[in-house]
Amino acid sequence: MLEPDATREAGGTRPGPEAGRDPGPLAEAVAALPDLDGRAVGFDLDLTLADTRVAIGAVYAALAAETGVPIDVDAVVSRIGPPLETELAYWFPPGRVPAMADRYRAMYADVAVPATVLMPGAAEALDAVRDRGSRVVVVSGKNQADTERTVAFLGLPVDEVVGGLFGADKGSALRLHGVGAYVGDHTGDVDAARAAAAVAVGVATGAFDADALRAYGADVVLPDLLAFPGWLGAVGDGAARTG
Ligand SMILES: [Mg+2]
Numbered sequence: 001m002l003e004p005d006a007t008r009e010a011g012g013t014r015p016g017p018e019a020g021r022d023p024g025p026l027a028e029a030v031a032a033l034p035d036l037d038g039r040a041v042g043f044d045l046d047l048t049l050a051d052t053r054v055a056i057g058a059v060y061a062a063l064a065a066e067t068g069v070p071i072d073v074d075a076v077v078s079r080i081g082p083p084l085e086t087e088l089a090y091w092f093p094p095g096r097v098p099a100m101a102d103r104y105r106a107m108y109a110d111v112a113v114p115a116t117v118l119m120p121g122a123a124e125a126l127d128a129v130r131d132r133g134s135r136v137v138v139v140s141g142k143n144q145a146d147t148e149r150t151v152a153f154l155g156l157p158v159d160e161v162v163g164g165l166f167g168a169d170k171g172s173a174l175r176l177h178g179v180g181a182y183v184g185d186h187t188g189d190v191d192a193a194r195a196a197a198a199v200a201v202g203v204a205t206g207a208f209d210a211d212a213l214r215a216y217g218a219d220v221v222l223p224d225l226l227a228f229p230g231w232l233g234a235v236g237d238g239a240a241r242t243g
Pocket of ligand 1: 184
């Protein structure tokens with residue numbers, strides 16, 4: 001659990017709803033004042049660090065072409081995050097899902113990975129974490145091999161990569177690697193942070209806007225990772241004042 005005295009200047013509590021007031025990302029950060037000293041920072045991959053919309057869309061388009069099953073690729077990429085089998089079940093009967101998942105994974109490295117690009121601010125966010133001497137841990141719902149391939153393709157400087165986990169199931173990996181704050185675009189990432197008693201940092205770069213992430217219970221909501229170094233810096237300043 002985070003040090004409670006780190007929140008003293010903000011009144012000793014986690015940030016509350018504050019009756020509709022929007023204090024902005026930096027004010028929220030100071031209100032949260034997590035003590036991250038010695039803790040790693042965790043990041044989700046898809047639509048947090050990696051823009052996989054075109055990449056994943058291309059695999060679904062290929063599946064549709066191979067099978068003749070019409071797939072609304074725009075709908076697919078509008079809800080990236082949950083496990084592959086969950087999405088495939090929208091398009092294929094239960095009995096075909098395992099085979100389609102195998103086919104999807106067989107194509108992913110060649111079709112999707114090379115079409116993946118960084119989200120704005122991703123490189124700067126990881127640099128900010130490493131500059132303060134903290135470790136970077138990526139925990140993704142994508143399978144382990146393709147999570148590793150994506151991180152390598154993008155050249156992300158990370159210390160640990162864990163794939164194949166979604167929502168609260170990510171909590172075990174976050175605890176194992178000493179993650180004090182977990183950054184993600186999906187409400188499932190808020191569940192992940194909660195499960196590890198980590199600060200839940202939402203970035204409104206996926207299916208959920210800032211209001212939705214805040215309403216779901218994210219401790220801090222940033223518009224995108226371009227705002228992350230400022231947040232992390234404010235956390236450091238706040239910890240220095242209260243420490
Ligand atoms: Mg995501």
